[in-house]
Amino acid sequence: MNRKRRFALLIAGLMTLSACQTKAPGSPSSSEEAPAQASVQESRGSQEDPSSSREISPEEMAAKPLSQGEYVEDAEGKKIYQGQGTFFDTFDTVVTLTYFAPDEETFQKYLTYTHDEFLRLHKLYDNYHEYEGLTSVMTVNRLAGQGPVEVDPDLFDILEFSLDHYEASLGKVNIALGPVLSLWHEAREAAGAHEGAEDEDQGSTSGKEVRLPDKAALEEANRHTDLAKLRLDKAARTVAFDDPKMALDLGAVAKGYATEKVAKGLEAMGMKNGLLSAGGNVRLFGYHPQGRPWKVGVEDPKTNDRDQALAAMKMESGSSMVTSGDYQRYFVVDGKRYNHIIDPKTLYPATLYPSVSVVAGDSGLADFLSTTFFLCNKEEAARVLENYKKQGVDLGVIWVDFDNRVTSTDNLVGALEVRE
Ligand code: AMP
Ligand code: MG
Numbered sequence: 001m002n003r004k005r006r007f008a009l010l011i012a013g014l015m016t017l018s019a020c021q022t023k024a025p026g027s028p029s030s031s032e033e034a035p036a037q038a039s040v041q042e043s044r045g046s047q048e049d050p051s052s053s054r055e056i057s058p059e060e061m062a063a064k065p066l067s068q069g070e071y072v073e074d075a076e077g078k079k080i081y082q083g084q085g086t087f088f089d090t091f092d093t094v095v096t097l098t099y100f101a102p103d104e105e106t107f108q109k110y111l112t113y114t115h116d117e118f119l120r121l122h123k124l125y126d127n128y129h130e131y132e133g134l135t136s137v138m139t140v141n142r143l144a145g146q147g148p149v150e151v152d153p154d155l156f157d158i159l160e161f162s163l164d165h166y167e168a169s170l171g172k173v174n175i176a177l178g179p180v181l182s183l184w185h186e187a188r189e190a191a192g193a194h195e196g197a198e199d200e201d202q203g204s205t206s207g208k209e210v211r212l213p214d215k216a217a218l219e220e221a222n223r224h225t226d227l228a229k230l231r232l233d234k235a236a237r238t239v240a241f242d243d244p245k246m247a248l249d250l251g252a253v254a255k256g257y258a259t260e261k262v263a264k265g266l267e268a269m270g271m272k273n274g275l276l277s278a279g280g281n282v283r284l285f286g287y288h289p290q291g292r293p294w295k296v297g298v299e300d301p302k303t304n305d306r307d308q309a310l311a312a313m314k315m316e317s318g319s320s321m322v323t324s325g326d327y328q329r330y331f332v333v334d335g336k337r338y339n340h341i342i343d344p345k346t347l348y349p350a351t352l353y354p355s356v357s358v359v360a361g362d363s364g365l366a367d368f369l370s371t372t373f374f375l376c377n378k379e380e381a382a383r384v385l386e387n388y389k390k391q392g393v394d395l396g397v398i399w400v401d402f403d404n405r406v407t408s409t410d411n412l413v414g415a416l417e418v419r420e
Contacts, residue, residue, distance in 0.1 A: 064087075064115075065085045065086060065087040065097075065111055065112075065114075065115045066085065066086050066087070067083060067084065067085035067086070067107075067108070067111055068083070068084055069081055069082055069083030069084060069104060069107060070082060072100075072290070073290075074100070074289035074290060075289060075290055075291040080100050080101065080102065080289055081100070081101045081102065081103050081104045081106070081107050082098075082099075082100050082101075083097075083098070083099050083101055083104065083107035083108075083111070084096060084097070084098045084099075085097045085099075085107070085108075085111035085114070085115075087115050087118070089119065089122075090115075090118040090119055090121075090122035090258075090278075091118070091122050091254065091255045091258065091278060091279065093255065093278055093279035094278075094279065095114070095115075095118055095276075095277065095278045095279075096275075096276075096277045096278075097110065097111050097114045097274065097275075097276050097277075098274050098275040098276075098277075099111070099271060099273075099274035099285075100272075100273040100274055100288075100289045101271075101274075110266055110269060110271055113262075113265065113266065113269065114262055114266065114276070117258075117261070117262045117265060118258060118262060118278075120154075121154060121254075121257075121258040121261065121262070122258070123136055124136055124137070124151075124152055124154055124155045125137055125155070125158065125250045125254040125257075125258070126138060127141060127178065127247070127248060127249050127250065127251075130142075134152075135149060135150070135151050135152065135155070137155070137248050137249075137250060140155075140239050140248060141178065141246075141247040141248055144239050144240050144241040144246075145241045145243065145244025145245070145246065146244070147240060148231075148233060148236065148238035148239065148240040149238055149239050149240065150236065150237055150238050151237060151238070151239055153237065154261065155239075156232070156234075156237050156239070158250060158253065158254065158257050158364075159175065159230070159232055159239060159248070160232060160234070161253070161257065161364060161368075162175040162250070162253055162368065163175075163227070163230070163232065165365070165368050165369075166227060168384065168387040168388060168391070169368065169369065169372040169384055169387075170372070170376065170380055170383065170384060171227075171344065172343075172344065172371070172372045172375040172376060172380075173252045173253070173368055173371050173372050173375070174225060174227055174344050175227070175230075175248050175249060175250055175252070175253070176225050176226065176227045176229070176230055176246055176247070176248060177225050177249060177342065177344060178225070178246070178247030178248050178249040179221035179222070179224045179225060179245060179246070179247050180218055180221045180222050180225060180342060180344075180347055181249045181251070181342060182221075182247065182249070183213035183214075183217055183218055183221055184213055184338075184340065184342055184349075186213070187210075187211060187212060187213050187331065187338075188329070188330070188331045188338075188340065190210070190211070191210040191211075191331035191332070191333075192331075210331065210332070210333050211333070212333055212338065215347075218347040219347070222344075222347055223245075224243050224245035224246050224247070225246070225344070226243065226246075229241060229242035229243045229246055230242075230246065230248075251340075252341075252367065252368060252371035253364060253367050253368045253371070254367075255278050255279055255280075255281050255367055256278075256281045256320070256322050256363040256364045256365075256366055256367020256368065256370075257363070257364035257367065257368075258278070259276055259278045259281045259283050259320070259363040259364075259367075260283065260320070260362055260363035260364045261364075262276065263276050263283045263285065263363065266285070267285065271285055272285060272286040273285055273286035273287055273288065273289050274286070275294070279328070280322055280323040280324065280325065280328060280370070281320065281321075281322045281363055281366070281367060282296045282315075282320060282321050282322070283319075283320045283363045284296075284315045284316070284317060284318060284319055284320070285317070285318065286317050286318075287317055293314045293315075294314070294315040294317075295312045295313065295314055295315065296312070296313050296315055296321045297309030297310075297311070297312050297313075298310045298311040298312070298313065298323070298355070298357055298398055298400065298406060299323065299325070299355070300404060301325050301326065301327045301354035301355045301400055301404070302327075302354075302404065304327060308419075309419065310400060310404055310406050310418065310419055311398065311406045311416055311417060311418040311419060312416070312417045312419075313357075313359060313396075313398065313412065313415060313416050313417075314415040314416075314417070315359070315415075318361065319359060319360065319361055320359070320360055320361070320362065320363035320366045321357055321358070321359045321366065322357065322358050322360075322363065322366035322367045322369075322370040323355055323356070323357040323370060324341060324355065324356055324357075324370040324371050324373075324374040325339075325354060325355035325356075326339035326341075326349070326350075326353075326354045326355065327339075327354065327355070328340070330349075341371055341374050341375060343375055344375075350374055350375045352374070352375070352376075352377060353374065353399055353400060353401060353402075354400055354401070354402055355374075355399075355400040356370055356373045356374045356397065356398070356399050356400070357370060357397070357398040358370040358373060358395060358396065358397055358398075359395070359396035359397075359398070359412065360393070360394075360395050360396070361393075361394070365393070369384070369395065369397075372384060373397050373399075381397065385397070385409065394411065395409070396408065396409050396411055396412040396415075397409045397412075398412065398416065406418045
């Protein structure tokens with residue numbers, strides 16, 4: 001999909017969001033209203049009419065977040081400002097901050113912080129671009145084979161975090177899988193990648209050549225994905241590769257890690273009640289000031305229709321839900337959908353489920369593990385859950401199967417309402 005069209009679709013999505021908001025002040029989450037979608041921002045559903053949206057240039061989008069809001073009353077009748085701000089220029093997705101603020105000025109201040117921080121982290125974790133005055137993942141990939149490269153603490157920390165969780169997650173998410181992932185990325189780009197539910201044929205009728213990566217090339221690339229060859233020096237805060245052909249890709253964890261990092265920053269600034277959503281990542285703050293429970297919807301992988309959530313998850317204060325889905329990013333060859341989550345054993349996209357969501361107290365972990373569970377069969381998933389249970393980490397998992405049946409870990413029963 002070309003970039004302009006994608007932006008236009010994003011704007012259409014925002015308009016729909018705004019419409020919901022107007023209809024239901026106090027949304028996005030309430031017991032009576034449609035729940036916020038875990039992946040609503042990633043979805044450019046077939047029900048939206050892109051022609052009704054105005055074309056907005058990437059530059060216009062990048063300049064400043066779009067925002068709207070109104071004064072409402074909280075449960076005690078006190079006036080608060082319910083603001084919603086959205087921006088489109090980070091992590092290839094839509095980021096939305098919903099904040100029940102003391103006033104509009106405070107809301108705008110927090111929105112600016114959110115945007116600035118997301119931009120900074122987006123650049124650090126970017127493996128496709130380099131930036132002046134900053135060492136991004138792409139810069140590391142270019143230089144770390146020649147010797148240690150000093151990196152920003154927020155880059156060092158996410159690398160350490162990803163290494164720490166590698167074994168407990170059975171090695172499914174390998175941030176050194178870059179050489180393999182970039183072959184899939186190239187194939188997806190050449191096909192004109194699908195994002196959200198759209199015409200299944202587009203990939204093969206776009207006039208471009210739609211091809212799978214060459215198997216031998218995938219195997220050769222996989223010879224340079226040994227995570228043991230990634231050297232981190234905590235004292236010097238440097239990264240080095242023992243294999244110069246190694247390349248990092250933080251796509252499985254970056255968005256959630258950034259979401260948690262920014263959320264912590266917002267809390268430190270004083271933000272109490274609200275919601276931060278980045279694509280398939282939703283992070284809650286505090287309580288709904290109008291006394292309703294926070295709810296996050298599990299999207300229908302077949303339609304991406306946010307009004308038709310398959311289930312709604314009642315969320316605890318401070319928790320996150322992150323979804324990995326085969327409908328979020330994919331291309332089609334001979335009628336078959338190839339998604340963006342690659343099984344490190346087969347080097348091909350995982351085909352076990354259309355979507356898996358993880359509920360956890362940390363958005364970065366929820367993101368890392370949503371990709372992990374997308375790659376795990378049920379027996380492997382039980383082992384991963386056991387590994388975390390031993391460490392005292394409580395996780396919830398929601399699986400959607402290809403018949404749209406929803407199942408979950410036992411600890412979510414009661415909080416998860418599945419649509420009949
Ligand atoms: P998510 O949408 O969070 O499940 O992450 C998907 C992204 O993670 C992809 O777009 C790739 O950048 C990256 N990725 C895919 N498969 C793997 C894997 N097995 N290990 C590490 N990263 C992966
Ligand atoms: Mg993930």
